[in-house]
Amino acid sequence: MLTLDQVYWKTPDGEEIVKGVSLEIAPGRLTVVTGPNGGGKTSIAKLVAGLASPTGGRILLDGEEITGLDITERAKRGIAYAFQQPVRFKGVTVRDLLEIAAGDALSEEDMCSVLGKVGLCARDYVDRPVDASLSGGESKRIEIATVLARRDARFLVFDEPEAGIDLWSFSNLIDVFRSLKEERRRALFVISHQERILEIADEIVVIADGQVRLSGSREEILPQLLTGEKQGLCPIHQGM
Amino acid sequence: MNITTEQLLKAVADYQGKFQGAYNIRENGECAARQSTPHIHIESKQDKPGLDIHIDADAQQETVYIPACVTHGNVDDLVYNDFYVAAGADVTIIAGCGVHTDGEGEARHNGIHRFFLDKGARVLYKEKHVGTGKGIGLKRIDPVTEITLGEGASLEMETIQLGGVDTTDRRTEATLGPRARLTIHESLMTDGVETAQTDFVVSMDGEDSAVDLISRSVAKGESRQEYRSRIKGNCRCTGHSECDAILVDRGTVNAAPELYAGDIDAELIHEAAIGKIAGEQIVKLRTLGLTEEQAEEKIIEGFLRGK
Numbered sequence: 416m417l418t419l420d421q422v423y424w425k426t427p428d429g430e431e432i433v434k435g436v437s438l439e440i441a442p443g444r445l446t447v448v449t450g451p452n453g454g455g456k457t458s459i460a461k462l463v464a465g466l467a468s469p470t471g472g473r474i475l476l477d478g479e480e481i482t483g484l485d486i487t488e489r490a491k492r493g494i495a496y497a498f499q500q501p502v503r504f505k506g507v508t509v510r511d512l513l514e515i516a517a518g519d520a521l522s523e524e525d526m527c528s529v530l531g532k533v534g535l536c537a538r539d540y541v542d543r544p545v546d547a548s549l550s551g552g553e554s555k556r557i558e559i560a561t562v563l564a565r566r567d568a569r570f571l572v573f574d575e576p577e578a579g580i581d582l583w584s585f586s587n588l589i590d591v592f593r594s595l596k597e598e599r600r601r602a603l604f605v606i607s608h609q610e611r612i613l614e615i616a617d618e619i620v621v622i623a624d625g626q627v628r629l630s631g632s633r634e635e636i637l638p639q640l641l642t643g644e645k646q647g648l649c650p651i652h653q654g655m
Numbered sequence: 656m657n658i659t660t661e662q663l664l665k666a667v668a669d670y671q672g673k674f675q676g677a678y679n680i681r682e683n684g685e686c687a688a689r690q691s692t693p694h695i696h697i698e699s700k701q702d703k704p705g706l707d708i709h710i711d712a713d714a715q716q717e718t719v720y721i722p723a724c725v726t727h728g729n730v731d732d733l734v735y736n737d738f739y740v741a742a743g744a745d746v747t748i749i750a751g752c753g754v755h756t757d758g759e760g761e762a763r764h765n766g767i768h769r770f771f772l773d774k775g776a777r778v779l780y781k782e783k784h785v786g787t788g789k790g791i792g793l794k795r796i797d798p799v800t801e802i803t804l805g806e807g808a809s810l811e812m813e814t815i816q817l818g819g820v821d822t823t824d825r826r827t828e829a830t831l832g833p834r835a836r837l838t839i840h841e842s843l844m845t846d847g848v849e850t851a852q853t854d855f856v857v858s859m860d861g862e863d864s865a866v867d868l869i870s871r872s873v874a875k876g877e878s879r880q881e882y883r884s885r886i887k888g889n890c891r892c893t894g895h896s897e898c899d900a901i902l903v904d905r906g907t908v909n910a911a912p913e914l915y916a917g918d919i920d921a922e923l924i925h926e927a928a929i930g931k932i933a934g935e936q937i938v939k940l941r942t943l944g945l946t947e948e949q950a951e952e953k954i955i956e957g958f959l960r961g962k
Contacts (some may be wrong), residue, residue: 416826466938466942485941486941487941487945490942502933502938505899505957506871506872506958507953507954507958507961511957515940515945518944544957581873
């Protein structure tokens with residue numbers, strides 16, 4: 416169980432972005448965080464993964480306070496984070512990243528399994544550098560694969576995983592989220608505006624202006640969101 | 656062959672207790688072992704230290720090893736090795752160099768390698784350099800490579816300085832005939848107060864010749880690097896050079912790439928980037944469980960290995 420208890424975060428120049436957010440995310444559940452752009456969703460994801468430090472409140476993982484732990488320590492405790500904007504390297508290959516993520520050497524079969532989940536053929540990609548020679552969609556899929564390769568991960572954060580990927584890969588991704596849910600041992604925390612992702616959520620949290628505006632089960636929240644869209648709460652995308 | 660030589664050979668020439676095929680092992684300025692094959696003949700020069708290596712046209716997918724090691728101080732090893740590669744031959748040449756000193760005396764190797772490739776010959780040339788030992792004597796490697804490519808010949812050069820070399824002055828000159836292809840990948844690592852100077856001059860004199868020169872370097876500690884390249888397109892040709900460097904600590908890199916187009920159909924491109932490791936790269940690897948130091952190491956490893 417990951418718990419955010421009255422978490423606040425200000426930028427270095429004092430702008431308050433996250434304003435007293437409290438959440439509980441249980442294993443085996445898919446929680447989708449949605450809401451208008453600039454509302455604080457990515458900031459919350461970064462606070463969870465340790466990329467930013469709260470200016471107030473506490474973050475707990477299975478009862479252990481992890482608020483003061485750095486990125487590496489949180490990763491070692493099983494928090495995995497897929498960036499919204501994939502990072503590019505020079506010379507570091509897809510194989511390097513996946514093996515770092517897995518914590519060990521991966522067989523060709525393992526590579527195929529992980530990359531296949533994001534619609535990529537291992538044979539074509541493992542030795543490619545993760546650099547500008549990859550398209551935006553390819554980079555994004557490899558970014559997602561680095562999280563799927565994490566054997567020790569029990570809390571998976573995906574920041575707008577649908578951004579930049581094609582329809583076929585998006586459908587694959589929905590299947591991956593479904594199967595991860597069925598494993599019932601990992602918690603999924605997905606920032607998304609996509610209706611198809613919202614439709615498989617167990618819980619939906621709407622963040623706006625740095626605060627939780629709506630929170631509850633999919634059945635409870637999704638109908639409200641469709642109404643809320645008119646109020647500017649959630650720009651749901653139905654394109655995929 | 657002493658044990659230090661064996662250790663250096665493992666580092667620079669993939670030595671696993673023996674070499675297959677043709678080889679000459681140079682140890683402290685002397686020949687420690689040699690073997691020719693039916694298609695690759697290795698002979699000592701008569702007028703100066705070094706070798707003449709003649710590679711026949713029948714040499715296909717063969718490998719020749721010409722490593723050199725200096726295993727103690729007060730050795731200044733100068734060697735001239737000439738490679739004559741016949742038309743149509745296709746070989747790999749591995750010519751690593753290791754210098755080691757545990758004392759106060761300087762250990763230096765200065766290898767002057769000349770390559771003459773006839774029409775359509777193909778060579779993959781690999782050289783790795785390393786310095787080892789705890790002595791205060793300078794560990795120095797000053798390689799000179801001169802390449803002459805005949806019509807349609809191609810040479811791919813992988814030159815890697817693994818580390819531990821206090822000072823190096825690396826010079827490479829090449830002349831390309833018609834449709835000749837030259838590819839160079841340089842990887843250079845310096846640390847502490849080491850210095851490295853690297854200098855490439857490539858003249859494309861034959862129509863439709865091409866060069867691709869990629870240099871990747873990392874300057875750590877207070878080390879200093881100087882990079883110079885000059886690509887001369889004297890006819891219809893294509894040239895590309897890329898010089899990327901990562902700075903760590905207080906390392907410095909001075910890069911001065913130069914392009915000369917002496918013909919309206921010469922197409923020359925240069926790319927360069929020098930800077931520290933991007934913070935987001937370290938953050939990404941930390942989210943995968945690495946410490947900051949481990950992340951930096953992986954990024955540098957990939958950067959130097961990358962093509």
